[in-house]
Amino acid sequence: MSVSDYIPVIGLEIHSELLTKSKVFCTCSAEFGGDKNSRCCPVCSGLPGTLPVINQTAVEYAVKAGYALGCSINKFSVFDRKNYFYPDLPKAYQISQLNLPLCINGNVPIEYEENGEKKSKNIRINRIHLEEDAGKLIHDDLNGVSLADYNRCGIPLIEIVTEPDISSAEEARTLVEKISLLLQYAGVSDCKMEQGSIRCDVNISLMKPTDKEFGTRAEIKNLNSLKSIYRTIEYEIKRQARLLDRGERIVQETRRYDDNKGETRTMRTKEDAHDYKYFPDPDILQVNFTDEDLDRIRNSLPEMPYQRLDKYINVYKIPEKEARIIVNNKRLSDLFENALKVYNNPKSLANFVNGEIMRRMNLGEIDIEAPAFTAEEAAKLVQMSDTEKVTKNDAKEIFREMAEKGGDPEEIAKQRGMLIVTDTGKVNEVIDKVIAANEKAVNQYKSGDVKVFGFLMGQCSKELRGAATPKVIKEELEKKLKSL
């Protein structure tokens, strides 16, 4: 059989750090980075006698994530201890949730293209629970020691577990992108893969179309880029298909993805699997939500991407393709929204965002996470261009500078002599001068030879050099010639 004869059955476990200011069980800063072991205290470093106290904001963020992913919220929820020994886990247990997670039964629609064909699918979410992150180990091979950094200990994480509804690497990648976007819009996670704030475990098995039950699955742990998720799944499908073709059995095991070799390798088999000896954490009170609590949290959810998309297409009349491009990047969309507050011309701003901004983002000239210019400045520039205070070409030139250093577009235009100031007095003065100096041409025009208008127009423009728009010059010149 070939690979295409098997149906891949894939489920994801996505871990995403929450954007709370402090950690989930103590008051230490939850910010990324910092000097080693500078963001920890007796509680998150697991000193004897310390107790965890739950951060209510983290609980609310997890619930918000649940609403963003279409989940139901458990009004009664319990935290459990997951016990295992590892030097990056100072308490030797992770506070997590087993039987009663905060959110259950969600649904995330995805759209993607396969062989040039548009497809859409719903991926069910089994659960979302709240837990704490572990620290980091740094292995110093030179001195033969391992060092522990506990800054990350206690950073709040949500674990999103999907149902095995995914059938391809493309679907998995699209889903992770979509979930990242939803979490960013909900304001609960920044989903920066490069900082490890979103990580993914993949569960995958193959079955034949005639099979009634799922095949034996392998779990590939800790994938931290869209590319590695994609490649892992592609690799695993091939690996498992090859084994099945040979009549061999798939071993239920945990595997690791080697990015350099582009392949997965055995980490531990089922026999070595941990027994985490979960039990309810007696230090943490059970969570009880009232209907009012949940209404308040749901109502605090910001505008979500599908709501923005609908608004862009149906209210702003932006073409769907362009609208999607903007919405699919939260920062870009926020910039667009903020720009609209200054200059309420959605179509023109959308063109600018999809044109100049995207172009320079793709060139690496704009870091959309931290652009040099503000949305207000961008809006002003677009408005100046639209009202012909600068020429279209000059607007691009001004934006090049703004993308690099930021700044008020009007100031830049002034400094660089690109600002078009319409001074009708001066325009008329110049026109009079040109008419006086070109009697012959004027007479030609008056006798019906309208072709010379271009020549006269050119003379005026040359003289006015950016002090008026061509439109104004044209109007004034026509008026003057008629009145002669």
Add this chain to the structure above:
Amino acid sequence: MDVTSLTIKELRTKLDNKEISSPELTRAYIDRINRIDDKLLSFITVTADEAVTAAEKAQERINKGESSPLCGIPMAIKDNICTEGVKTTCASKMLENFVPPYNATVMEKLNSENIVMLGKTSMDEFAMGGSTQTSAFKKTKNPYNTECVPGGSSGGSAAAMGAGLCAGALGSDTGGSIRQPSSFCGVTGLKPTYGRVSRYGLVAFASSLDQIGPIAQTAEDCGIILNAIAGYDRHDGTVSKRPADDYTAKIGMSMKGVKIALPAEFYAEGIDEEVRKAVLSAADSFKAMGAELVDCSMPSLKYAVAAYYLISSAEASSNLSRYDGIKYGHRSEIVGNYNELITASRSEGFGDEVKRRILLGNYALCSGYYDAYYGKAMALKQKIREEYAEIYEKCDLILTPTAPTAAYGVTENIDDPKKMYQADICTVTVNIASLPAISTTCGYTDKGMPIGMSIIGKMWDEASVIGAADAFEKGFARRPANI
């Protein structure tokens, strides 16, 4: 007059009237500790110099007329309560050199009253035991007979209290660890309602059962100490937001019409005849004071010890996993990979009883056994709570023996864990049901060893428990230990 024989209440008057100074009082206790503790072995660490400095500070406050109920009072603290800058060993080799960088909330509260900490007292290792003979450092003896155990796990605090080595003490109680040693050492000890006192800084044994409480000469002194340590704490999610009461409010209360239940199972087979008689005689004293005695039953008591050991060991197995010798605590010299290193460190650092409980707890939580053991124990917890609720529908207080026997010889029971565990039968249900209970001396055996009785109250009703114990104490002649 020997100031070390006075109660906190009496000392307060003497201190505030300038009849004695806190530094003088402190030195008197330190002298007594130096003289007696070689025999008693109640302190793991004596902080003599710090105590004198603290006493001088307290005296300044007293001199300014800014005294508070515990200002300048010398106290002993169980060695599982974290004290900033002072070793907190849990009587375990594992934490032999552990110096906490922070204070337990109860220490913050006591320090704000300017108490004088005399030192840290011995205990069963990680509070697991009822004899203080599992201490890795000081196997404390009973002040009434140094051939006998002081009880445990707060045996150091209770023995120090019984021998007049401190004016008040803190212990912790997971299944009887304040009440039983108080009973053995002839003093009064109170386990508050779960959630009344912050556990922050108490090295955890079984988190759902642990509670810090006072050990003192009298019920009233226990109330004075509880007043200082009770209340909300943002560092402990399980502590109640319910405002603390005045726990001395019912001192001198009338017992008239108070309904006291005597559950039959607590007086059945397995309870020493001398103990039963003494407690029933105390019941008669209450009756004579106008109380009404009520017969009742607690059918689940026979399963209570099993449930207690499953729950407490399960939680302990998880709580004690952090001791891997990586961040602090004992680290083995054995060179190996991570698993070999922590296995060696834990094997060397923990004593047998602690290991036994870790094994038991891990077993109870293993997948496949969870429902049969931990699950059943949790169901029993619910049952015991219901049975208490039923009893409290028709009474105000419950009276039971504190332990089936008085203090036994130091060599007895040591090699029979099952027998040791069974001895907790009278105390564990109180922890399982989160209730407050006090133990006070109600008699002496023929050999002169103290016998304790426990008065158990409704949740949050420490004041009545203290009031009733006080009423009894006022009509009972205590025999001080002769050490």
